Amino acid sequence: MELKPPALLADYDHVRRLAMQSLFKTLENFSEGTVIVDRNARVVWINRHYAARFGFDDPQAVIGLDCETVIPNSMMREVVQTGEPILLDILETDRDSIVVTRLPIKGDDGETIGAVGFVLFNEIKGLSPLVSQYARLRAELISTRHSLAQVRRPKYSFSSLIGTSAVSLEVKRQARRAARLASPVLLLGETGTGKELLAHAIHGASGRADGPLVTVNVAAIPDTLLELEFFGAEAGAYTGADRKGRIGKFELASGGTLFLDEIGDMPFALQGKLLRVLQEQEFEPLGSNRIVRADVRIIAATSADLPALVAQGKFRADLYYRLNVLTIRVPPLRERLIDIEAIACAILDKLTVETGAGRLELERDALALLCSYAWPGNVRELRNTLERAVLFSESERIDGRSLASFIGDGGAQGGGGTEATHGASGGIEASNYSDAMREFERRFLADALRAADGHVAQAAARIGMARATLYRRIVALGIEI
Ligand SMILES: Nc1ncnc2c1ncn2[C@@H]1O[C@H](COP(=O)(O)OP(=O)(O)OP(=O)(O)O)[C@@H](O)[C@H]1O
Ligand SMILES: [Mg+2]
Numbered sequence: 364m365e366l367k368p369p370a371l372l373a374d375y376d377h378v379r380r381l382a383m384q385s386l387f388k389t390l391e392n393f394s395e396g397t398v399i400v401d402r403n404a405r406v407v408w409i410n411r412h413y414a415a416r417f418g419f420d421d422p423q424a425v426i427g428l429d430c431e432t433v434i435p436n437s438m439m440r441e442v443v444q445t446g447e448p449i450l451l452d453i454l455e456t457d458r459d460s461i462v463v464t465r466l467p468i469k470g471d472d473g474e475t476i477g478a479v480g481f482v483l484f485n486e487i488k489g490l491s492p493l494v495s496q497y498a499r500l501r502a503e504l505i506s507t508r509h510s511l512a513q514v515r516r517p518k519y520s521f522s523s524l525i526g527t528s529a530v531s532l533e534v535k536r537q538a539r540r541a542a543r544l545a546s547p548v549l550l551l552g553e554t555g556t557g558k559e560l561l562a563h564a565i566h567g568a569s570g571r572a573d574g575p576l577v578t579v580n581v582a583a584i585p586d587t588l589l590e591l592e593f594f595g596a597e598a599g600a601y602t603g604a605d606r607k608g609r610i611g612k613f614e615l616a617s618g619g620t621l622f623l624d625e626i627g628d629m630p631f632a633l634q635g636k637l638l639r640v641l642q643e644q645e646f647e648p649l650g651s652n653r654i655v656r657a658d659v660r661i662i663a664a665t666s667a668d669l670p671a672l673v674a675q676g677k678f679r680a681d682l683y684y685r686l687n688v689l690t691i692r693v694p695p696l697r698e699r700l701i702d703i704e705a706i707a708c709a710i711l712d713k714l715t716v717e718t719g720a721g722r723l724e725l726e727r728d729a730l731a732l733l734c735s736y737a738w739p740g741n742v743r744e745l746r747n748t749l750e751r752a753v754l755f756s757e758s759e760r761i762d763g764r765s766l767a768s769f770i771g772d773g774g775a776q777g778g779g780g781t782e783a784t785h786g787a788s789g790g791i792e793a794s795n796y797s798d799a800m801r802e803f804e805r806r807f808l809a810d811a812l813r814a815a816d817g818h819v820a821q822a823a824a825r826i827g828m829a830r831a832t833l834y835r836r837i838v839a840l841g842i843e844i
Contacts, residue, residue: 387479395461396482399468402475404430404440413482416456442467442478451483453497460498461485519563525709526702530694534561541689542568547641549686550664552693554821555743558664559624561693566620571660574619579612582625582820582830583844589633590649594640597651611648613640613657621659625820626686627667627678628830634679641685661686666820696738696745703733706742710749711761721759728763736770743816744771805840808833817844 391397396413400406406425414422417433430437436455442448442465449465462484468477524535541548542565550558559578566576584592595611612621623629629637640646644657663686672678696703707730711723725733738744752761752769808822815822823833837844 390481394481394483395485396480398430398434398437398439398480399477400430400439400443400480401477402443404437404443404478406430406433407477409433416458437480439465439478439480442480443475446475454482459485460501519560520567521564523560524557524564525706526699527705528699528701530699531702534691534693537689537691538565539568541565541691543570544689545570545660546688547661547663547686549669549688549690550662550693551669551690552664552666553695553739553741554666554818554824555741556666556693556695557742558666558693559622561691562620562622562624562662562664565662566622566660569620569660571619575616576620576622577612577616578622578624580624582628582818583834585834585838586630586633586831589630590636593633593637594646594648596649597653599650608648613646613659614648614655616659617656618658619660621661623661623663625665625667626663627665627669627672628820629678631677631679634682638679638682638685641682696741700734703745704730706745707733707749710746711753714750714753718753723753723759723761726760726762729761729766732763732766732770739771747814747816801840804836805842808836808840809842812837812842812844819844 391410396416397408397410398406398413399408406428409422409425411422414420414425414433417435419425419433425433430439434454435457438449438452438454446467446469448467449463452463452465453460454463461482463480463482465478465480467475468479470476521535521539524531524538526532526535538561548562548565550561552558562578563576566572579589579592581589591609591611593611593613595609595614598608636646640657641661645654646657647654669678669683669687673680673683696706704725707725711725715721715723733745740747748766748769749761752766755769756765758765808826811822811826812819815825819833819837820830823830826833828836836842
């Protein structure tokens with residue numbers, strides 16, 4: 364028997380068209396935003412609300428523009444190009460994330476002639492636990508990436524090391540060689556000579572460059588906390604703040620480099636523990652019986668006279684020998700005067716960019732003055748001096764006269780010391796002697812720390828105070844470093 368098509372077949376087409384229209388109307392009514400683009404992904408129509416979300420008050424004004432110009436991150440072009448819908452997606456906008464659907468529009472011959480996009484949900488957290496989880500995970504990912512990037516990326520490479528004097532070139536040669544080898548590196552040199560910069564460059568050029576670079580500034584951490592900082596602790600190993608447990612720097616640096624800055628300040632007892640880890644390549648976090656492999660390369664640095672500390676019995680000889688394999692002596696600036704011009708120019712170039720002023724330059728007499736000073740604080744002092752000179756200078760050309768008052772005892776250092784004292788005592792509002800003394804001390808120590816770029820050991824040396832005492836006073840007076 365022949366099957367006859369139902370009599371109402373002609374109406375089916377009608378229903379289909381109505382269905383399409385009402386689907387569009389429903390979505391459009393429901394949607395917080397609708398956009399239609401042509402086959403070239405140019406906006407054909409956009410509703411007022413959606414245009415306003417992207418900062419366009421008049422929807423007419425965006426007609427004919429590329430969709431990405433109006434909606435950054437739009438994927439409508441992909442829909443017109445592939446002819447495939449993107450049924451559910453999350454679009455990141457400046458303000459928030461929205462849930463969108465994008466459908467191709469087909470002509471009678473099945474060709475894609477454009478696309479329509481709807482915002483399904485304005486607030487993705489309303490959509491479902493799944494999407495709100497997405498928002499949370501994304502936020503976590505961003506913050507993790509951020510902290511990883513900070514830990515991992517070396518701040519400096521060999522190209523940041525400026526200097527073409529024979530001694531500087533030799534330092535760079537030794538450092539490049541150290542980067543290729545796996546033994547510990549020991550960087551010796553006065554304060555401000557660039558040891559930290561070298562440590563970053565060595566890590567960055569080493570086979571561990573993709574691993575983390577983790578720094579422990581031994582002088583900045585109270586002796587009692589150093590062991591915890593190094594090896595971490597199992598949850599419950601401590602009561603109080605660290606009850607949750609803590610991952611030590613050795614574990615954090617796994618696969619990368621551990622930079623032990625100011626190693627000369629390491630307490631004697633901990634030196635023995637460090638030596639054991641270096642020899643056995645493993646350690647146990649405090650309060651645990653878990654053995655962690657120490658897959659780290661050590662770079663240690665100090666401005667102290669390590670052999671002298673060994674001779675005095677303050678630094679373990681066996682640890683010194685263990686570290687003293689690839690030793691690089693970073694010479695003080697006064698032994699490489701011909702580097703001063705290049706370093707000073709690089710500093711001024713950077714300051715030019717930072718201040719946004721005209722190009723900063725040194726007059727010949729200013730350069731001569733820089734080369735006649737001994738620079739006890741080395742490159743750091745040179746940088747601070749130039750920064751101050753630029754800050755106070757009226758002109759972009761810095762001459763000897765304007766520079767003189769900022770150099771060393773001519774002003775900044777010695778003069779700065781007395782200034783700091785005046786500054787510290789001036790304007791103290793305290794009703795009694797002990798409060799006034801406390802406030803004076805707080806300001807004086809804060810000034811000293813600022814002058815030493817926050818280096819506790821260095822500030823302590825400058826003002827003639829023991830490092831541990833300075834540390835205690837910082838904590839007691841609530842000074843921020
Ligand atoms: N060769 C160099 N070229 C350019 N800048 C340098 C050079 N050496 C040091 N600097 C800069 O000088 C400053 C001090 O360097 P760094 O912190 O590496 O010194 P340091 O030897 O670790 O000092 P400290 O012993 O006080 O910790 C930094 O701003 C660094 O970028
Ligand atoms: Mg340093």
